[in-house]
Amino acid sequence: MDINWFPGHMAKAQRMIVKDIHLVDVIVELLDARIPASSSNPMISDMIQSKPKVIALNKSDMAETEITQKWLKFYRQQGQLVVAFDAISGRGIKDLVNQIEVAARPKIQAAQAKGIKNRPIRVMILGIPNVGKSSLINRLKGSATVRTADKPGVTRGKQWIKIGKNLELLDTPGVLWPKLDSAEVAFKLAVTGAINDDVYDVEKVVLTLLTLLRDNYHERLTVRYGLESPIPEDSEELLKKIALKRGCLRAGGIIDSEKTIRIVLSDFRLGKLGRFSLDIPEQDSLV
Numbered sequence: 001m002d003i004n005w006f007p008g009h010m011a012k013a014q015r016m017i018v019k020d021i022h023l024v025d026v027i028v029e030l031l032d033a034r035i036p037a038s039s040s041n042p043m044i045s046d047m048i049q050s051k052p053k054v055i056a057l058n059k060s061d062m063a064e065t066e067i068t069q070k071w072l073k074f075y076r077q078q079g080q081l082v083v084a085f086d087a088i089s090g091r092g093i094k095d096l097v098n099q100i101e102v103a104a105r106p107k108i109q110a111a112q113a114k115g116i117k118n119r120p121i122r123v124m125i126l127g128i129p130n131v132g133k134s135s136l137i138n139r140l141k142g143s144a145t146v147r148t149a150d151k152p153g154v155t156r157g158k159q160w161i162k163i164g165k166n167l168e169l170l171d172t173p174g175v176l177w178p179k180l181d182s183a184e185v186a187f188k189l190a191v192t193g194a195i196n197d198d199v200y201d202v203e204k205v206v207l208t209l210l211t212l213l214r215d216n217y218h219e220r221l222t223v224r225y226g227l228e229s230p231i232p233e234d235s236e237e238l239l240k241k242i243a244l245k246r247g248c249l250r251a252g253g254i255i256d257s258e259k260t261i262r263i264v265l266s267d268f269r270l271g272k273l274g275r276f277s278l279d280i281p282e283q284d285s286l287v
């Protein structure tokens, strides 16, 4: 897939993160619980070096619960601090704050030993675009302090937010990595909304999504769109069937593929096709 996913502002964001990393005690790496492996930026470990890190699997309301549990186990076995989280309802938030405190403890104790009391824990939130960094900050703060939206690239500058007496958080712009070698990772990032829809082939992504749904989530697909079995093997034919069911027709009865593509993508992203875990620990991919 040909994607220009590394625009100038992202390179700038990356420089800013590297420059500011020494200001913080803990990194929260926000991953998308639907695609923990694919949403993990391989550049992050280079950028943060030995800083204590907590992995937070956000959007866990949209992922399959059992698979999220497997991911938690997977990361714990690697000795990582990890929580499952959902920035919309706030489920998992206490756990996250606890883990941040655990990660920061050595730093805070060292400060106390030097006589510095009540120093807040400084935390940098890192993650790919649209993963929910700003939503997490708003949820911790308890109010809509920073801007969020259902598209990537919303946060551009950095911003410190004070949470109570104990925490100071730095919101950062989402960063992807300059070279996406794997078409599979690119698909997962695109379909979950991490990459701006203007810079990839949306039709190709939705046709891949339809193949995945047909092969692995047949019933959800037939129920959602009222399709009769057997459904077409060919994804373009399948798209046409959905268009007909949805009445996506232009003048003269011509199928409006663009509109149908938007409907399927939006249904997937809004959870109308159910919960999805597209990355499974230590298992080959579905696509």
Ligand SMILES: Nc1nc2c(ncn2[C@@H]2O[C@H](COP(=O)(O)OP(=O)(O)OP(=O)(O)O)[C@@H](O)[C@H]2O)c(=O)[nH]1
Pocket (backbone or CB within 6 Å): 058, 059, 060, 061, 062, 085, 086, 087, 088, 089, 127, 128, 129, 130, 131, 132, 133, 134, 135, 136, 147, 148, 149, 150, 151, 152, 153, 154, 155, 156, 172, 173, 174, 175
């Ligand atoms: N269902 C669900 N949606 C979420 C969750 N967290 C965030 N969102 C939605 O995801 C979208 C992106 O959230 P933001 O907080 O703006 O993401 P961000 O990581 O700050 O994005 P950039 O600033 O663009 O990098 C918004 O529409 C949020 O409402 C979650 O846990 N569950």
Ligand SMILES: [Mg+2]
Pocket (backbone or CB within 6 Å): 133, 134, 135, 147, 148, 154, 155, 172, 173, 174
């Ligand atoms: Mg943001």
